Amino acid sequence: MEYEPVIGLEVHAQLKTNTKIFCGCSTAFGAPPNTHTCPVCLGMPGVLPVLNRTVVEYAVKMALATHCTINHVSEWARKNYFYPDLPKGYQISQYDRPLAERGYVDLDINEEGKRVNITRIHMEEDAGKLIHDESAPVSYVDLNRAGVPLIEIVSEPDMRSPEEGAAYLRRLHEILVYLEICDGNMEEGNFRCDANVSLRPKGEPAFGTRTELKNMNSFRNVQRALEYEIRRQQYVLESGGTVIQETRLWDDARGTTLPMRGKEEAHDYRYFPDPDLVPVTVADEWIDEIRRTLPELPREKRERFIREYEIPAYDAGVLTASRAIADYYEQVATRCGKPKAASNWVMGDILGHIKEDKVEMEDCPITAADLGNLVRLIDDGTISGKMAKDVFEEMWSSGEKPETVIKKRGLVQITDAGALEAVVDEVIAANPAQVEQFRGGKEKVFGFFVGQVMKKTKGQASPGLVNEILKRKLSGS
Amino acid sequence: MESHYLTVHELEELLRAGETTSLEITEAMFRRIDAVEERVHSYINLMKERALEAAEASDRRRRDDAALGPLDGVPIALKDLLCTTGTPTTCGSRFLERFVPPYDATAVAKLRAAGAVILGKTNMDEFAMGSSTETSYFGVTRNPWDLERVPGGSSGGSASAVAAGECAASLGSDTGGSIRQPAAFCGIVGLKPTYGRVSRYGLVAFASSLDQIGPLARDVEDCAILLSVIAGHDERDSTSFPAPVPDYRDCVGRSIKGWTVGIPREYFIEGIDPAVTAAVDRAVSVMKDLGAECREISLPHTRYGIAAYYVIAPAEASSNLARYDGIRYGFRSPGERELLDLYRNTRAAAFGSEVKRRIMIGTYALSSGYYEAYYKKASQIRTLMKRDFDKAFASCDVILAPTTPTPPFKLGEKTDDPLQMYLSDVFAAPANLAGIPGISLPCGFTADGLPLGVQLLAGYFEEGKLIQAAAALEKALFTEQRRPAL
Numbered sequence: 001m002e003y004e005p006v007i008g009l010e011v012h013a014q015l016k017t018n019t020k021i022f023c024g025c026s027t028a029f030g031a032p033p034n035t036h037t038c039p040v041c042l043g044m045p046g047v048l049p050v051l052n053r054t055v056v057e058y059a060v061k062m063a064l065a066t067h068c069t070i071n072h073v074s075e076w077a078r079k080n081y082f083y084p085d086l087p088k089g090y091q092i093s094q095y096d097r098p099l100a101e102r103g104y105v106d107l108d109i110n111e112e113g114k115r116v117n118i119t120r121i122h123m124e125e126d127a128g129k130l131i132h133d134e135s136a137p138v139s140y141v142d143l144n145r146a147g148v149p150l151i152e153i154v155s156e157p158d159m160r161s162p163e164e165g166a167a168y169l170r171r172l173h174e175i176l177v178y179l180e181i182c183d184g185n186m187e188e189g190n191f192r193c194d195a196n197v198s199l200r201p202k203g204e205p206a207f208g209t210r211t212e213l214k215n216m217n218s219f220r221n222v223q224r225a226l227e228y229e230i231r232r233q234q235y236v237l238e239s240g241g242t243v244i245q246e247t248r249l250w251d252d253a254r255g256t257t258l259p260m261r262g263k264e265e266a267h268d269y270r271y272f273p274d275p276d277l278v279p280v281t282v283a284d285e286w287i288d289e290i291r292r293t294l295p296e297l298p299r300e301k302r303e304r305f306i307r308e309y310e311i312p313a314y315d316a317g318v319l320t321a322s323r324a325i326a327d328y329y330e331q332v333a334t335r336c337g338k339p340k341a342a343s344n345w346v347m348g349d350i351l352g353h354i355k356e357d358k359v360e361m362e363d364c365p366i367t368a369a370d371l372g373n374l375v376r377l378i379d380d381g382t383i384s385g386k387m388a389k390d391v392f393e394e395m396w397s398s399g400e401k402p403e404t405v406i407k408k409r410g411l412v413q414i415t416d417a418g419a420l421e422a423v424v425d426e427v428i429a430a431n432p433a434q435v436e437q438f439r440g441g442k443e444k445v446f447g448f449f450v451g452q453v454m455k456k457t458k459g460q461a462s463p464g465l466v467n468e469i470l471k472r473k474l475s476g477s
Numbered sequence: 478m479e480s481h482y483l484t485v486h487e488l489e490e491l492l493r494a495g496e497t498t499s500l501e502i503t504e505a506m507f508r509r510i511d512a513v514e515e516r517v518h519s520y521i522n523l524m525k526e527r528a529l530e531a532a533e534a535s536d537r538r539r540r541d542d543a544a545l546g547p548l549d550g551v552p553i554a555l556k557d558l559l560c561t562t563g564t565p566t567t568c569g570s571r572f573l574e575r576f577v578p579p580y581d582a583t584a585v586a587k588l589r590a591a592g593a594v595i596l597g598k599t600n601m602d603e604f605a606m607g608s609s610t611e612t613s614y615f616g617v618t619r620n621p622w623d624l625e626r627v628p629g630g631s632s633g634g635s636a637s638a639v640a641a642g643e644c645a646a647s648l649g650s651d652t653g654g655s656i657r658q659p660a661a662f663c664g665i666v667g668l669k670p671t672y673g674r675v676s677r678y679g680l681v682a683f684a685s686s687l688d689q690i691g692p693l694a695r696d697v698e699d700c701a702i703l704l705s706v707i708a709g710h711d712e713r714d715s716t717s718f719p720a721p722v723p724d725y726r727d728c729v730g731r732s733i734k735g736w737t738v739g740i741p742r743e744y745f746i747e748g749i750d751p752a753v754t755a756a757v758d759r760a761v762s763v764m765k766d767l768g769a770e771c772r773e774i775s776l777p778h779t780r781y782g783i784a785a786y787y788v789i790a791p792a793e794a795s796s797n798l799a800r801y802d803g804i805r806y807g808f809r810s811p812g813e814r815e816l817l818d819l820y821r822n823t824r825a826a827a828f829g830s831e832v833k834r835r836i837m838i839g840t841y842a843l844s845s846g847y848y849e850a851y852y853k854k855a856s857q858i859r860t861l862m863k864r865d866f867d868k869a870f871a872s873c874d875v876i877l878a879p880t881t882p883t884p885p886f887k888l889g890e891k892t893d894d895p896l897q898m899y900l901s902d903v904f905a906a907p908a909n910l911a912g913i914p915g916i917s918l919p920c921g922f923t924a925d926g927l928p929l930g931v932q933l934l935a936g937y938f939e940e941g942k943l944i945q946a947a948a949a950l951e952k953a954l955f956t957e958q959r960r961p962a963l
Contacts, residue, residue: 039579042805043800043805044578044579044806045560045566045573045576045578045681045682046558046559046560046566046578046677046678046679046680046681046682047678047679048677048713048714048716050714050715078796080795080796080799080843082799082802082820084804087804087805089796089798089800089802090799141805268844270795270796270840270843270845270848271843272796272843272848272852275684275685275686275716275793276682276716278715
């Protein structure tokens with residue numbers, strides 16, 4: 001029997017506010033344990049949460065970017081369970097009335113595309129973390145992360161393959177990072193994903209029994225875990241068994257999913273409205289205000305680049321990978337007026353160097369204006385493309401303007417036709433044998449002449465002009 | 478001078494006139510505490526050294542003509558669930574026996590800023606769960622009027638301290654009657670403000686949607702003075718209300734002629750003590766004498782109040798008390814190797830049986846499959862009760878009712894019968910469920926000399942009306958000055 005996988009994803013994204021969701025503590029990552037804490041996030045007796053307004057603003061941004069309906073009034077709820085990383089014994093989250101509902105994102109994964117519907121987006125606080133010393137054995141509690149704001153984005157079970165799952169995740173990630181509301185670093189845990197997977201016979205409308213997958217800390221692992229789990233469920237079904245509804249952890253080293261122990265899973269969270277917080281009200285005026293601050297989103301930007309700059313879809317994809325790259329490219333393209341050439345320089349030289357030197361796009365030593373000018377200097381024939389590569393290298397290492405480098409190195413191209421003709425004549429006169437060969441049909445010799453001219457001009461001759469003059473003179477006219 | 482039975486406003490006058498000093502008053506208070514505390518046991522912890530320093534600082538301000546207001550130099554006691562830096566805040570529980578908060582509750586900070594001298598922390602039912610102060614880990618408090626009887630609860634220590642002259646006034650908290658019921662039992666005045674009138678920051682939570690801090694004092698004017706100091710919006714409590722705070726003292730001494738007083742017929746149920754009914758009848762006739770119209774009204778959902786209260790309060794408590802897990806502060810069961818053992822044994826050893834009972838009730842009420850039938854239903858009843866009061870206050874200025882169905886009962890009388898104990902809050906809890914303010918004031922004595930109380934209720938943020946009516950009633954009711962025979 002042919003089975004069809006049904007996948008839904010729950011994404012937790014840490015919002016990069018300066019302070020925590022219900023107190024004034026810093027959210028900075030990597031501080032010594034328990035230094036970013038206060039009575040409120042430590043859950044001491046008698047303290048009360050006070051909502052950080054920026055958290056709502058960021059969550060509304062994501063809701064708008066994913067076409068959700070925003071609830072004008074949403075409600076906080078307590079999710080009750082015991083764990084040492086959860087200081088109050090409950091997590092403040094949203095349950096019955098979340099901030100936003102019923103949105104979608106479109107994926108460009110095949111010809112017709114794919115729409116994944118979003119069930120809801122809600123706000124909540126993160127828990128702290130435990131550090132286990134197995135040798136002692138003892139566990140330490142670090143509550144720096146307790147109270148860091150999160151949004152949870154829950155999709156409908158709309159995905160039908162691990163590839164679609166991965167594409168959906170990348171899309172959400174890209175939007176969050178573009179909105180500058182999440183760092184999106186999966187290793188640091190500020191973008192996390194759980195998956196619900198089930199199988200059903202192809203054509204069957206009802207869903208099969210699902211399992212929930214956790215502990216996947218990279219895009220690759222999400223896809224691998226989904227692939228494994230689909231194969232596992234298929235095996236169970238094909239061998240006449242039934243899939244058990246359970247939570248399974250991805251084991252990266254073994255490449256398998258394993259069931260969580262029953263004890264850890266048997267939770268009744270006893271959600272109820274949090275009496276310490278008033279409902280969150282979001283007025284239309286505020287929504288409009290936030291909407292006006294939304295940047296162009298990656299998918300729209302890609303489409304515009306293809307349309308406006310007439311560059312290939314592939315280029316548009318690379319150039320919109322981040323807002324910094326896209327902004328940089330647009331400035332280069334505008335400055336030089338040669339969008340395709342600009343794309344080649346940014347994709348090849350800039351991104352290559354960025355990767356090689358491990359610097360951030362924001363710290364690129366060559367300004368977009370300077371690179372634009374460099375491209376223009378090639379275009380107007382001041383320097384050759386080959387010279388430009390050398391100029392680029394020096395610009396990268398020194399941060400100097402292209403004009404400065406060209407002047408310093410005396411790199412100005414010889415574009416005086418009269419002067420070049422004299423050189424060409426000299427070369428032709430000095431190499432009669434090669435002239436004979438060329439005229440006898442051996443056109444490869446042409447390169448030899450170009451090389452000779454370049455050598456005599458120390459590489460400063462305009463290649464286009466050299467070609468033109470050589471062709472004319474060698475063909476004997 | 479025997480200053481320990483003076484009111485806050487009397488002390489204020491003496492201090493202002495330079496006839497006494499805060500140090501003198503404070504030292505006298507500690508002498509009084511030494512004399513009666515063994516019998517009454519109002520306090521869990523005293524803060525003598527710090528109190529004497531505060532008194533001296535107040536006297537210096539007084540000398541420099543820089544007194545901070547009516548509370549400057551006045552000795553006040555705090556229920557031991559109001560967080561205080563430098564002194565344990567135990568909530569009457571073994572779990573927090575040695576817990577010293579690194580912060581003051583907002584109400585405490587406001588008292589300190591007003592120059593009040595804080596004497597110590599008063600006894601209470603564990604985590605405010607009780608109506609008799611018998612569930613405290615630190616032993617029972619006795620009613621100063623009859624040492625064989627309870628002072629009421631949960632703010633029993635705050636009430637007995639005022640009644641026994643161990644402080645000028647005190648702060649308590651009222652979740653389902655915990656200020657008004659002990660005030661009635663101890664023959665003093667106790668005011669529960671509107672939910673949101675006083676910041677809950679630093680008040681250790683029992684049931685967050687019901688808890689309110691309020692004053693217990695010897696007369697209505699003292700309650701007004703304290704309320705004006707502690708009320709107001711607090712950035713650290715999102716549920717505190719951003720309305721300006723009037724000087725409630727201005728409402729004392731004004732006529733209530735022409736007011737309408739509602740008498741809810743549902744508050745005169747079977748089983749109510751005849752002495753209580755007689756006291757209320759007397760209050761009604763005094764109100765009429767004052768020119769108010771007393772009219773029978775109906776609050777039809779009253780009879781569901783106690784049931785709704787005993788679902789909502791334990792539900793919230795079960796969540797609020799989850800933080801006492803032995804991980805970060807407070808009691809921890811020693812030598813545990815496994816996490817679950819640590820949780821179980823810590824909570825088993827550190828919580829008393831009433832707290833455990835309510836955690837279990839609340840956990841059950843919120844459980845999957847029961848939520849709709851219990852918590853949700855109780856919340857709906859709560860809405861209906863709010864509507865009852867809204868309707869009543871559309872035609873009444875205040876409501877007059879008994880505070881409790883009986884006079885103070887005997888120690889141990891109801892400890893084995895939680896339902897009987899819970900019913901002692903039957904007239905008090907509706908105000909908490911609705912969020913409206915209420916005040917209990919003395920209204921005579923039983924034949925055995927036990928104090929009786931009567932309760933007034935008003936609409937949201939109508940503390941001014943409440944105080945105006947209570948002060949008028951208090952003045953007109955006054956017949957004789959009685960003190961407990963200690």
